[in-house]
Amino acid sequence: MPTTSAPDALGVALLASFRHSFQQYKSLADRALAQLSDAEWLHQPAPGSNSAAVIVQHMAGNLRSRFTHFLTSDGEKPTRRRDQEFEEPATVAAIEPLRAEWKAAWRVLFELLDELQPNDLLATVTIRGEAHTVLAAVQRQVAHYAYHSGQLVQLAKNLRGDAFPSLSIPRGQSVQFNQQMAQKTAS
DSSP states (O other): OOOOOHHHHHHHHHHHHHHHHHHHHHHHHHHHHTTSOHHHHTOOSSTTOOOHHHHHHHHHHHHHHHHTTTTTSOSSOTTOOHHHHTSOOSSGGGHHHHHHHHHHHHHHHHHHHHHOOGGGTTSEEEETTEEEEHHHHHHHHHHHHHHHHHHHHHHHHHHHGGGOOOSSSOTTOHHHHHHHHHHHHHO
């Protein structure tokens, strides 16, 4: 029976943790975006700020650029047009295709995570010509997507106000939540 070495076990755990984090941030962003009408995707809360549509454009462009041919090409693809990601869509008609881009871009990431092996984590990849370990490059993206997912939640909360359903533990319900968690672990 084959045994797993400690470094392999650590690599497996890191890859699982990355997948979980990315799934959590995608879910958070998806649940925030689901609160918005297509017109609200274009809402800019202040001059010079980003709408949900712009954040989604940017994240989709970043996901595709960073994770397409991740191990074999620079993470900033020559075909990426980052500055255009920050241009507001002209009409509400752009939102449905943007949703499709969003889903497809995340699929690129999750397919890569299916392929990565523990021994890949210390391999070198480049982003804008700068060398990173796979471990560092993936962790960098976890932080980046957490940041933008939080922005999407904040935009949706501002637009929905009191009608925004909590995406985590609702205010004033921490004690009940902790009791439920304790009951689950005791079972």
